[in-house]
Amino acid sequence: MNKYFAIIAWAYMVFPLPGNTQTPNIDSLLQVYAYQPDDITRFSTLTHLINAFMYRDPERSMAFALQNLALAREIGSEKRESMANFHIGVLFNNQDQYDSAKIYFNQTYQLAMVTGDSSSLLLAINGLAVTNLNMGNFAAADSLNDISIEIYSQRNDNYLLAIAYTMKSQINQKQGNFNIAYxxxxxxxxxxxxFDKPVRTADILLQIAVIEQELGNISNAIEHSKEALQIYRAHGDLKYQAQLLGNLGDLFIIQGNYNEALDLLQESAAKADSAGNPSNKAGALNRLGNLYMLRNQYNQARKMLDEGLEISSQIGDLPGKVKILNSLGLFYNETNNPQQAIQNLNQAIRISEQLNLRQDKSKAYLERSLSHENMGMHQLALSDFKTHKELSDSIFASEK
Known part of the structure; x- marks a missing residue:
């Protein structure tokens, strides 16, 4: 599977929106914003605008977030400055700029400690947990998320507890613990x-679909993916449309429906571009590369994989990079260049060991065993295959 994902949109936690809808009417918000003075009365409107544009137009959302931060500093409100930093951290995380995201989440945390605002403090912990998850720091992400689970449980806050459980699922899914994740x-x-929160429900359906695919339940995965995609389309959520279209492309590849898969994956890459989300685009390119290999279009496959690898390397998406390196290993094996395959697979193994990506590491050892076999190095091939089998068996055992 591709990079999952930042799935949780924390900005919706900060100021619950009125009524039963996910966001107020954007045109109404903009009209109110246009006539409000540039003072404290604008904070609530700016917050709603940040949320409303976060996945529709991230650049515009960032402009509102920066204005919110400047206004908070101008009037000397550390509590509002803390929240403004949090929103900016969310936006940087959604653009896969994790180091920048951490800076703003740490600012949120430090200001919350000064003001004694427990809500802002918890948001900072959530933000740092999700950023660590996206960077592949699973132990840190899990420890931070467990703090949230404990607090939400004590408060009987089932809405935020549901989101924290979904993140716990993501952490386990990334490490191959699929039944626990499920x-x-x-x-x-x-x-x-x-709760009447369709987009948050879609987030969880997306996560369930990812796990169903990993467990081989393809029909269930397609059903959950289509349900979630319908919700994301209705709410104009480009980022997760891109992710779900990529997931569906994968599922149709498994079913042998290559033409429909191609359309879905190309739309996924385009949506990721529109959303300004390079990790989703790299994931779509990886899937396209694998699809082109299945269609024996190796020049196109190489182009997609090289572009995807460049993107994942630039943004520091190590989990996504591992998947593309494994795909390149397959590509070079299929094009009779086992030495080049081994170079890519060696990198995949190193990173997957560093991040404890057991399933990706297992795949890398299996593919490298084929490289060694093609080179006549039968002992090395056997050794790699045994390591693959041990990893595969350990994943299976942990799922019982």
């Missing part, structure tokens, strides 16, 4: 059904 996602979905 159970946490179901717990999150049951809690979220208490």
């Amino acid at each position: 159970n946490y996602a179901l717990k999150g979905l049951r809690l979220m059904k208490e």
Whole structure:
């Protein structure tokens, strides 16, 4: 699977929006904003505008967030400055700029400690947890998220607890603990059904679909993906449309429907571009590369994989990079260049060991065993295959 993802949109946690809809009418918000003085009365409107444009037009959302930060500093409100930093951190995270995101989440945390604002403090912890997850720092992400789970449980805050359970699911899914991940996602979905929050429900359906695919339940994965995609389209959420279109492309490849898969993956890459989300684009390019290999279009495959690798390297998306390196290993094996395959697979193994990506590491050892076999190095091939089998068996055992 491709990079998952930042799935949780924390900005919706900060100021609950009125009524039963996810966001107020954007035109109405803009009219109110146009006539408000540039003072404290604008904070609420700016916050709603940040949320409203976060996945529709990230650049515009960032402009409102920076204005919110400047206004908070101008009037000397550390509490509002803390929240403004948080919003900017979310936007940087959504653009895969994780180092920048961490800077603003740390600012949120430090200001919350000064003001004693427990809500801002918890948001900072959530932000740092999600950023660590996206960077592949799973132990740190899990520890931070467990703090959130404990606090939300004590407060009986089922809405935020549902989101924290979904993140717990993501952390386990990335490490190959699929049954554990599935159970946490179901717990999150049951809690979220208490609320009229269709986009947050779609986030959990997306996570369940990812796990269903990993478990080989393709029909269920398609069903959940289509349900979530319909919600994201209705709310103009480009980032997660891109991710779901990529997931669906994968599922149709498994079913052998290459033409429909091609259309979906090309749309996924285009949506990721529109959303300004390079990790989703790299994931779509990786899938396109694999699809072109299945169609024996190796020049196109190489072009897609090289572009995807460049993007994932530039943004520091190590989990996504591992998947593309494994795909390049397959590409070079299929084009009779096992030495080049081994170079890519060696990198994949190093990174997957560093991040504890057991499934990706297992795939890399399997593909490298084929490289060694093609070179007549039968002992090395056997050794790699045994390591692959041990990893595969350990993943299976942990899922019982």
